[in-house]
Amino acid sequence: MRVNDESHGASSAPVPATGPVPAIAPASRRALADGYALLRDGPVADACSALLRAAAGLREADPFSARGAWIAAASAAWAAGDRESYRRILMPGPCSVCGADSGRALCAEGCPDADWRARCIGMGAVVEADFRRAAALLGPRLHRLTPRAQAHEFRDAGSVALLLGRLPTARRYLSLALASARSARVPAAVPDILAHLAYAELREGRHHQARAHAEEGLLLARQLGQRNVVADLSAVRALVVSIAGDLVAVRKQAEEVMAVAQSHGLAQAAFLAEWAQARAELGSGKVERAATRLAPLVQPGARQGHFGLWFLAVPCFVEACVLSDRAVDATEMIDLFAVWAELGADPQAPAQLERCRALVAPPERSEELYRAALARHERAPGPFEHARTHLAFGMWLRRRRRPIEARAQLRDALLGFERCGAAMWGKRAGAELRAAGEVSGAGEAGLLSSLTPQQVRIARDVASGATNKEIAAELSISIRTVEYHLRNVFAQLGVRSRTGLAHLLANVDH
Structure with missing residues (x-):
């Protein structure tokens, strides 16, 4: 989310005045008020410009407010996804007190500006992916x-x-x-x-x-x-x-x-909204659409999503690519995600990385990677991602004709999704459980009792309007296998078309 706003200058001590305090120009105060107003309701690029103008005008007369405006300008640049402006704003000039050089040089020990300068450099280190330095400079602020x-x-x-x-x-x-x-x-x-x-x-x-x-x-x-x-x-x-x-x-x-987001230049909000749509598409089996939506957001290039957030969507992109037979597109992104996971700034990333590697690995390595991912999940919060790994591993085991082991993983996935309120993903895990041989207390009713669990799932997907290609991607089977099962479904149920199947299942008690 946006990193800071007008309140953030309040925790940085102002530079003591050494002489007469200069008068504050009314224009600087107006720019400050305009900048804060625009940050909450207006084009954030305009907010950034107004806040930088205010910071420059207030620097001598009111360094306390100037610093708040400076950090708020960085917040506006973050919201806009403007990496270069964010970097430039947080690149402090020479310290007027101790003479520290411009750039990333820290103040001398005992300098009253040391905390302020460390804060700017620490926030700037985040955009450079230097999280060790960021943690060293910003971490102490969390204990004061x-x-x-x-x-x-x-x-x-x-x-x-x-x-x-x-x-x-x-x-x-x-x-x-x-x-x-x-x-x-x-x-x-x-x-x-x-x-x-x-x-x-x-x-x-x-x-x-x-x-x-x-x-x-x-x-x-x-x-x-x-x-x-x-x-x-x-x-x-x-x-x-x-x-x-x-x-x-x-x-x-x-x-x-x-x-x-489009009219106000809110790149961060726009990225999260696109990711939300892709995640919903992935969970509902529309894997090709999810992969197509995410590709420009996560892959390097001019259309890449927010500079500080794009990596969060990489695990979804990798899974969507694998399920839509585009695994080659996922390999490069896994390597890039590995760099992010190793930085230590996302507790769930190491487990997600192992899951991504398992999805594209040869069979002789996949199981080891899935188990490594599950072990890492135990050391980090995130029940939804944990359940997704159980689901992926369970699906892999079922395809390898290991139904007993698959059911154990899929039950854990189902419970995890239920705790998160992830109904769509829970439905997917439940269908996989049935396909792995899990039988509910009531069983399938009526005409569907003559079908196998896999055929029931295909029949229901067809009735809901899914294409054979979409079903194949969701179940990780070939289109020919879907066609084979569908022919048997038609024969068992005595229907001749997808429309007839939809009409028949509309009256079946789920």
């Missing part, structure tokens, strides 16, 4: 707060923790920021805090909490006219809904995000 800290200080710490991938810490501080803002009766700050909190919960796999906070924030942000924050919150909600099974709802929410 007392229970009496103000909302903006808790939010600042939560944002830093998000940058570093310390999700439980981010969630804790953002919860404290929310409680503080509510008790201080500062409603304008609440939606943005909720957006960050919902995003942290989403990243940690706490989908139910993320949806509740996103919807609470949406109500208030709409009342306050904060359309940019509405877009951020709607994007998070779309990602939560994307695992539940309602493609129409996800598409509608994504369209709401894009209506604001």
Whole structure:
């Protein structure tokens, strides 16, 4: 989410004045107010320009406010996905106190500007993927707060923790920021805090909490006219809904995000909305569509998604490519994702990387990689991703004619999806369980009792409008195998067409 806003300068000590305090030009104050207003409701590129102008005008007279404007300008560049501006804003010039050179040189020990400079350099290190340095410079900020800290200080710490991938810490501080803002009766700050909190919960796999906070924030942000924050919150909600099974709802929410994101230049919100649609398509078996949607967002090039987020969608892209017979497109992306996973900024990435490698590995290596992925999941939060690995491994075992082992993995997947509210993925795991020989207490009713579990699944997919190609991709079998099963289904049920099958199954009790 957006890294900072106007409150963030409040936790950095201003440079003490050594002489007469210069007068503040009214134009600088107007630029500051305009910049903050645009950051919440307006083109974020305009917000960035206004805030940089304000920071320059306030630098001598009010360094405290100038620094807040400077960090808020970086926030605007992040929201816009403008990597170069973000990098340039956080490249401090020479220190006027200790003389530290411009660039990435730290201040001398004891310099009053040391904390401010370390903060800028640490945030800049994130965009350079130097997370070790970022953690060394920003990490200490996470341990300076007392229970009496103000909302903006808790939010600042939560944002830093998000940058570093310390999700439980981010969630804790953002919860404290929310409680503080509510008790201080500062409603304008609440939606943005909720957006960050919902995003942290989403990243940690706490989908139910993320949806509740996103919807609470949406109500208030709409009342306050904060359309940019509405877009951020709607994007998070779309990602939560994307695992539940309602493609129409996800598409509608994504369209709401894009209506604001495109006109206001919100690259971050736009990326999350596209990812939400692709994840819903992947879960519902529309794997080719998911792969096509994600390809420009994750692959290097001018159309690549947000510079700080694109790697989050790589595991979905890899799975979509493998299921749609485009595994060759996934190999390069796995190598790029490995670089991200090794940085230590995403607790779930190492397990996701092993799963991606298992999906494209030769059979003699896949099992080892799946088990390595499951072991890594045990050391990181994220029940949804954990369940996805159980599902992928179970599907692999079933295709290798190891049904007993497959059922054990698929049961774990089904339970994991149920806990997350991932109904669409749970349905997929349940179908795989039946195909692996799991028999429910009631069994299949009526005419369907004469079909095998695999034939039942194919019949239901055909009745819902899926093509043979889509079914083959979803089940990881060939189109000819689908055609063979479908002919047997027609013969068993006494129908002659896909339409006749749909009419027949419309009256079958699921």
